[in-house]
Amino acid sequence: xxxxxxxxxxxxxxxxxxxxxxxxxxxxxxxxxxxxxxxxxxxxxxxxxxxxxxxxxxxxxxxxxxxxxxxxxxxxxxxxxxxxxxxxxxxxxxxxxxx
Numbered sequence: 057x058x059x060x061x062x063x064x065x066x067x068x069x070x071x072x073x074x075x076x077x078x079x080x081x082x083x084x085x086x087x088x089x090x091x092x093x094x095x096x097x098x099x100x101x102x103x104x105x106x107x108x109x110x111x112x113x114x115x116x117x118x119x120x121x122x123x124x125x126x127x128x129x130x131x132x133x134x135x136x137x138x139x140x141x142x143x144x145x146x147x148x149x150x151x152x153x154x155x
Contacts, residue, residue: 066145073149 085093085102093099140148 065142069142069146070149073146073153 085099087093087098087102088105093102
């Protein structure tokens with residue numbers, strides 16, 4: 057129950073920082089060739105195509121150099137592994153908005 061409250065408060069905080077909660081559903085969506093999609097079905101298909109190309113890559117061969125670096129790496133004890141607080145998330149979002 058506490059996790060649900062934390063998630064809800066993080067969502068509310070991020071929504072307030074982001075500003076408007078409206079999405080711009082009427083914005084233009086371009087096909088890969090640059091022409092605009094005209095119907096909701098075309099827009100849906102374009103998003104499907106976009107995520108299909110973005111998320112599905114062929115497997116790459118592992119790099120022996122990276123494995124060697126990982127073997128000799130030391131953990132960074134200054135990096136917290138705790139769940140971020142609402143204040144930390146709010147501060148990070150504000151920094152993103154100001155850049």
